Amino acid sequence: MKPAVFDYARPGTLVEAARLLADTGAGAKAMAGSQSLGPMMNLRLARPGRVVDLTAIPALRAVTRRADALVIGACVTHADIEDGRVEDVTAGLLPHVAGRIAYRAVRNRGTLGGSLAHADPAADWLTALSLVGAVAELRSPRGGREVAVSELMVASFTTVLEPDEIIAAIRVPVAGAGARWGWTKLSSKVGEFAHGLAGVFADPGRGTFRAAIGALDTAPIVIDDAAPLFGGPFGERLDQRLDEAALDRRLDERDVVDDYVRAMARVALARAAAQASARQASAGEGERA
Amino acid sequence: MGVGSEVSKVRDVPQGRGIGARLARKEDERFLHGRGRYIADLRFANLREVAFVRSPVAHARLTRVHVPEHLRASVFLASDLSDVSPIRAVSPLPGFFPTEQPPLVVDRIRQVGELVAMCVADTRAEAEDIAAQVRLDYEELPAVVDMLEAQQPGAAQVHDGMANNVYVRVAFEGDMADIAANAPVRVRRQVRTSRQVMSPIECRGFVAEWDTRTSQLVLHGATQFPHVVRNGLARVLGIPELQIRVISPDVGGGFGYKAILGAEEVCLSWLAMRCGHPVRWLEDRREQLVANANCREHAYDMTAYADAEGRLLGFEAECAVDTGAYSAYPFTSAIEASQVSAILPGPYHIPAYRCSTAAIATNKCPNLPYRGVARPGCCFAMEVMIDAVARTVGRTPEAVRYANLVRPEQMPYDNASDKHFDSGDYPALLRMALEAIDVEAVRARQAAGEPDGRRIGIGMAIFSEQTAHGMTADGTRRTLYEQAFARITPDGRLEVRVGIQTIGQGLETTLAQVACSYLGIDPDRVQVKLGDTELSPYSSGAWGSRGMVWVGGAVAAACDDLASRVMAIGAALLQTTPDQVTLAEGRVASAAGSVSLEDIARAYYLAPADLPPDIDHHGLEVTSGHAPACLTGIHTGSAHACVVAVDPQTGQVEILDYVVSEDAGVVVNPMVVDGQIIGGTAQGIGTALFEEMPFSPEGQPLATTLADYLLPGSAEVPNVRVLHMETPSPYTSFGQKGVGEGGAIGPGGAIANAVNDALAPLGVEMLKLPMTPRRIVEALAAARRGDAR
């Protein structure tokens, strides 16, 4: 379990990183926390000729607050978010999600950008960041573009990223006053990948009511308007209003055939809904410490 | 019985630091500070590393191995090792079909991960680079993957000439006809346990070097039994044992996985004898999971016959053990199956017993003996049956157990499979555990229901653990005596050398405590040395919960002998006769005065003029041996009881409470015993709820990393409460019984019964381990659909 030979570069700027990654003949691959790429290389399932370590690029570790969004550098770690070193604009959802990913040692190194780019269908960030309507800012030698996180993943371990394209940052909308959410991760044991994953996020300030379901062996199901799924707008006892037939149709569309996976999706969504209904509405923007 | 040394008197214990003391472990000083020295910590000049080319398929005829010309000198094949004999582990059981395992595949591949070529380079990564360039030509053969299908006519064959893929069948033939025809209650169940992978934190690993000074092959490696490795190596390499030294440094967990002679160390040793530099192989987690450490996997088809109260009238079973592709050295491919037949009756009085267990060859890794060997599977199977009987007759599981357990007044008791239970009170053990778990309160809570919709269940399992047995399955003696060497050093301290290896059981402390009790020396002044064939008497090693019974007994015997030498010299110094002195708290005393061990040692070694010239010529060092007076095993009793909450929507099981009561006879160090029980219980929780190595129909192992092979972590293991009962064994030096494996035996049965108790109202009975969330959800769905079980 040792990786095949590779070159290693640790550029200090995005431009340099883009140049190193663009040299396709070298078989270059970006590395962030290495918590997914490292094991794959050790198992020789990945054999990049060149590893471009992104973690020394200050821009990728920066966090910038704008009026309506927080822009989080792609190399910010799960632990940065869990511990509150990054401001929370999601009424507490993202720190909650972060603290339930893997084990602390993995969270210390694993990054948002790496998790999204890796596109493990059972991973937490794809579903959670899709749920809050986050947008990925991408960068390549040809320039930049933006892709909604919900559009990033196309299939298991497959994204719309070009080989030389990196995720530079993730832009998370600032939730309004009264935002409420529920998040359910079902796994066999603490720290493992999910086998049932769902979230519900209602933000009356921005007039949104969204739901997302992950851990489906394919891209998460992201529902921009969850009202039809729950037979009406966000409210109390949401779980009891879950329209199972509507959910089944969504799962059918994604070709989710495994009864167990379907059952876990249903349970996770219902529990997330119940949680969201029961949760105290968040304080408004100005009142947050 | 009549074998074994006399039970000797335990001397006064200084300040409560001998047998029975809750002494902090001496070895923890280095372990807890990260200063242990494991195989991968050892440094050697000119060391080169080995990586193996392993078979990618489960069953094939190997036709050619392509080694690029420029790498030829770094790659070794079976043809290079033609002077090495195959590993042969042959059981003396009648009808056993012996097989051979060549260290490198000659022409037939029988499991994924089997060794095909050995590659050597300066670093492991480079050795893996070389391995990646070796190409194999092979013709695939149909793989034998399921042990029940393997026995069917027309199944593919793992070993040519072996009928129905059966290594051996071990049977007890009770006459059941009458009982089967007349018993008022008949309960039949088919249960299965999954293939598991022993997962010590440290995988296996070895460094082999040729010592030109002593003309010895020196093999350093993590092993539970250095002397047995030497036996096996000498045989396959065809060299005298004098030319082999096996040294085991600290071992990062054994559990049985380091009680084998693996093909890797054979290859490494062969190479070291030729290449002029030390060579190292450190197993990585993938090799351990995919190619090596498999265990467990039983299938049981059982029928219990009982009266209307659930009292057992007879029990019959047809069992199978998926034994894998080869017979592992030294315990053979018979051990697991023979234990199933012998252990299944458990702690119960069973008037008629019939059981036949087949050891089945499959194209999977050899099934190795893991902590408890077959006992965890047997306990699960039997305990699930007892609960099924209880449900059938409408009584509580504890009532049916009390009705069937061997009672204390029946001790000693010879059970249905000829096991001799020496002592103990099984009903009291069960009562102890159930009182601690508070059955009434749990049943009340259960009746009230949970606000979160989960279902509460209570489960129990009780077993009689055969420990420290000295015989093989066919009744021949496996071990004559275990020996210990003890020497008073010139400065009056005690050096104890034993051939067993410590693998985390705390022997450096507990054997010192035994010495303390027999010689009156403080454990701090005792050093126990283990793990080196050159420095210790022969030992069959650490297995079968035998350390304290056999080796503890040997240390007691050696210290007892030494005590009389010490007293003779002390008496001489005190100018009296040995019968006029006593030995206590490290001093020899007469009416007139006393001398310390230091005084005695100084006189003997450094001031001989102080002693009469005719003092005993044996001096202050002895090697003495011991065997318990019963060789079929010293039976330790234990009951496990637990409370679980099962989420019927997600299949998730949470253990709310867990109690173990254990009668390990006289306990040398309760803290160490607690540690053994808690650690074993954690592993048993893995068996019950998490651990499973699935295989594809082609025989590919599917859990290839620890992301797929789930082990319980700290969040999944509850605070296990351990309760002790001490019934001294009449057959051991100071009443001790074995305890190392016990914790791992009970959880499968206890947790399965708790889950079944929780889910019975929903029509579900889980009969396969592990009870994963998916299995539970699917069983509930099937019950809702009304599927037949």
Ligand SMILES: Cc1cc2nc3c(=O)[nH]c(=O)nc-3n(C[C@H](O)[C@H](O)[C@H](O)COP(=O)(O)OP(=O)(O)OC[C@H]3O[C@@H](n4cnc5c(N)ncnc54)[C@H](O)[C@@H]3O)c2cc1C
């Ligand atoms: C034991 C264990 C348990 C885990 N459990 C969970 C879990 O429960 N939930 C969960 O969500 N995850 C889990 N993970 C995965 C973990 O969250 C990883 O951190 C994450 O998947 C990858 O992040 P990384 O920064 O380590 O990326 P890396 O491993 O460095 O890279 C992963 C992939 O992303 C690419 N990449 C990295 N950064 C960028 C970028 N900025 N732009 C473009 N491409 C990029 C790399 O080229 C590579 O292909 C677990 C991991 C381990 C080891």
